[in-house]
Amino acid sequence: xxxxxxxxxxxxxxxxxxxxxxxxxxxxxxxxxxxxxxxxxxxxxxxxxxxxxxxxxxxxxxxxxxxxxxxxxxxxxxxxxxxxxxxxxxxxxxxxxxxxxxxxxxxxxxxxxxxxxxxxxxxxxxxxxxxxxxxxxxxxxxxxxxxxxxxxxxxxxxxxxxxxxxxxxxxxxxxxxxxxxxxxxxxxxxxxxxxxxxxxxxxxxxxxxxxxxxxxxxxxxxxxxxxxxxxxxxxxxxxxxxxxxxxxxxxxxxxxxxxxxxxxxxxxxxxxxxxxxxxxxxxx
Numbered sequence: 001x002x003x004x005x006x007x008x009x010x011x012x013x014x015x016x017x018x019x020x021x022x023x024x025x026x027x028x029x030x031x032x033x034x035x036x037x038x039x040x041x042x043x044x045x046x047x048x049x050x051x052x053x054x055x056x057x058x059x060x061x062x063x064x065x066x067x068x069x070x071x072x073x074x075x076x077x078x079x080x081x082x083x084x085x086x087x088x089x090x091x092x093x094x095x096x097x098x099x100x101x102x103x104x105x106x107x108x109x110x111x112x113x114x115x116x117x118x119x120x121x122x123x124x125x126x127x128x129x130x131x132x133x134x135x136x137x138x139x140x141x142x143x144x145x146x147x148x149x150x151x152x153x154x155x156x157x158x159x160x161x162x163x164x165x166x167x168x169x170x171x172x173x174x175x176x177x178x179x180x181x182x183x184x185x186x187x188x189x190x191x192x193x194x195x196x197x198x199x200x201x202x203x204x205x206x207x208x209x210x211x212x213x214x215x216x217x218x219x220x221x222x223x224x225x226x227x228x229x230x231x232x233x234x235x236x237x238x239x240x241x242x243x244x245x246x247x248x249x250x251x252x253x254x255x256x257x258x259x260x261x262x263x264x265x266x267x268x269x270x271x272x273x274x275x276x277x278x279x280x281x282x283x284x
Contacts, residue, residue, distance in 0.1 A: 001025050001050040001051060001197075002051070004048070004051070007055030012055055013055050045086075052094050054098070054100060055100045056075065063247065064245040080134040088137070088138065095142060096144065097135075098144045099145050100148060101205075102148050103182050104124035104255070106119060107120045109253065112256060148184065148208045149257060150184075152185060172232075173234045175235070177234070178216070179252050180255055181255075182213060185210075185277050188210075189208055192262065195267045202265060208259070
């Protein structure tokens with residue numbers, strides 16, 4: 001099948017490409033220069049797709065300045081809106097649309113699953129609400145919305161930033177270290193997308209997190225197995241705020257997220273725990 005993946009050059013996009021091409025599917029993408037203005041060129045690009053995987057959006061990493069925050073929300077809204085318009089205007093439509101989203105939509109420090117109405121009121125929650133709202137006008141296509149937790153893997157994400165410190169035997173604890181870290185391995189993200197392609201009953205919202213959550217201090221400790229740190233630095237929230245702005249809350253607030261629909265879907269996680277990821281050599 002022909003699979004159009006936006007955000008193909010990113011960490012998740014590259015793993016999606018690898019998994020789908022391994023099953024014989026053809027992967028192609030559309031550059032931002034076509035996605036952002038939309039129109040006829042984008043419509044023609046979507047007409048060749050049997051499946052659309054929409055991952056495009058400004059990277060959340062870095063300090064959230066006013067300009068960065070505008071780019072974070074508008075890149076997701078505009079690209080998704082233009083894609084939806086292009087597909088709705090096309091005679092040949094994909095049969096499956098998979099859209100990235102985030103567990104940041106939920107209220108911090110509250111246990112949530114896909115049916116929860118306890119949604120957050122911070123900036124990230126507003127971004128996710130606006131992003132998902134753009135799909136409300138997509139018609140006649142099966143939709144799967146994947147609310148990602150913190151996606152980790154050896155070659156990207158937060159692990160790539162932390163591993164140089166771990167290898168130097170330095171542990172950095174953000175905030176009090178007790179905040180829950182809703183993790184999932186990037187291979188399971190890509191494999192669940194492939195599972196969605198094969199199983200027509202998969203539709204709607206799915207939380208992409210492991211059921212066996214850890215807090216941040218446990219996360220750093222597990223990454224350090226075999227390399228016990230010589231020194232541990234604690235970075236208080238006020239200092240993180242000065243460095244990162246409102247992005248500080250993403251790293252220091254607890255997200256108690258349960259993947260109830262994924263666990264009932266029949267999909268078997270390859271990595272159910274952080275220990276399995278470490279023991280399998282998939283994040284070191």
